[in-house]
Amino acid sequence: MTKFFKKSSYYLAAILLASCTSEETDDQIGLGTEIQTQNLSLISSGDVLYDTLIGWGYKADQIEDLGEFYLVDGDMVFDKSKSYSDPTLSRIDRNIVTQELVNIWIHPDMDNSWIDASNEAVKRWNAQLEDITLITVTDRDSADMEILYDSLETDDRYTFLPLSTRTFGRVEGFPTSDGKSGSKAWLNPDFNACFGGVTQSLRIANVQHEIGHNLGFHHTNRGFGFHIEGTPTSDPRSVMNGGSACRLNDFSEGDVLGIKIIYGVGDAAGGLLDTYSVPRSTGIPNGFRKYSNVHTIGANGPNLDNVFNSVLNWWGNSNNPNALYQFTLETNDGTPRHYTNISDFASYQLHAANPEITINSSSGFSNLSGDYWLNLDGDNLVLVEKSGAYALYFSNSSEAPSN
DSSP, X not given: OOOOOSSSOOTTOOOXXXXXXXXXXXXXXXXXXXXXXXXXXXXXXXXXXXXXXHHHTOOGGGEEEOSSEEEETTTEEEETTSOOOOOOBBTBOSOOOOOSEEEEEEOTTSOHHHHHHHHHHHHHHHHHOSSOEEEEESOGGGOSEEEEEGGGOOOTTOTTOSOOTTBOEEEEOSOOTTSOOOOXXXXXXXXXXXXXXXXXXXXXXXXXXXXHHHTTBOOTTSOOBOOOTXXXXXXXXXXXXXXXXXXXXXXXXXXXXXXXXXXXXXXXXXXXXXXXXXXXXXXXXXXXXXXXXXXEEESSOOOOTTEEEEEEXXXXXXXXXXXXXXXXXXXSSOSSOSEEEGGGGEEEEOSSSSXXXXXXXXXXXTTTOEEEEEEEETTEEEEEETTSSEEEEEESOSSOOOO
């Protein structure tokens, strides 16, 4: 009952993606060994981009300083001149692509097998994307994203090219803060780390992987960012797994779910609004309701994992329509405070049809401010952000709603 998608975080990750050692393969003798970049001397020091990467959960030895860029987790390149935001979902970056059409230029000087693989990878993404569409173009100047051999790159700023023979691909990855896609996906035709060689199936899957980074997905099998509720916590079949260039195939069921959550048109068109039947045609019934968990469903909503106790104490009627005695959130870490009565920071109408609440930024909870419809789902309370981007699901279960 939960459609956890639309501009948040995707589990492919949350969510998928960036410059990949799907990039770089695991040691073929000891599969499972995580490849990390070597950068033991890099120290956090007021560098906004570096601190952002650390905030996402990357460690110093996974961030390599390449002058004008940082290389992260072996296959994701971040331009120091661009702006990126912290992720809000697991495996997906906070920044996602907001442009409806993403123009992709595929370098015509690549071998036909790689051109065909790139076109097929684009088709696979378009088969799952709803909110955006990838368009292949012949005019390089109109491209938002380029797919090309590392050896065909002419911009001399990318001093880390060409790639090693153990690196399948790399991206200048993640959407920027203005909603533009990642701009580059470099492919390595000299990659030779797979037993049995590189098949066409592997070419297609690895291009899929790199496109995923450019659309905002981290690696599924890494612990960066936050987990997207409603998607698996692990997925050996995910096309967004890092260090798996020789084992990638196509989107897993978890990948497809994550894509639909982040880029499914359903949320923009009211998917969560429909799922939770809001706005409600009658007021919220009176009662004292207590919950131990708050699940954020959808995209760009607040992370309320530190809330361990919440109460909705509502006894309004036509003579006393403002009788919301409590709408409290208690946190286990005191952030933004141990006890907050949200009704002190909100205006609301719960008695008549179309019950709603507007929470202002003074509550102190990051990303909680906004306009919400309210409804009950059985005994559970649901606040759905009015655009349908995300919902806050209050329940006594540690598991997020799954359908």
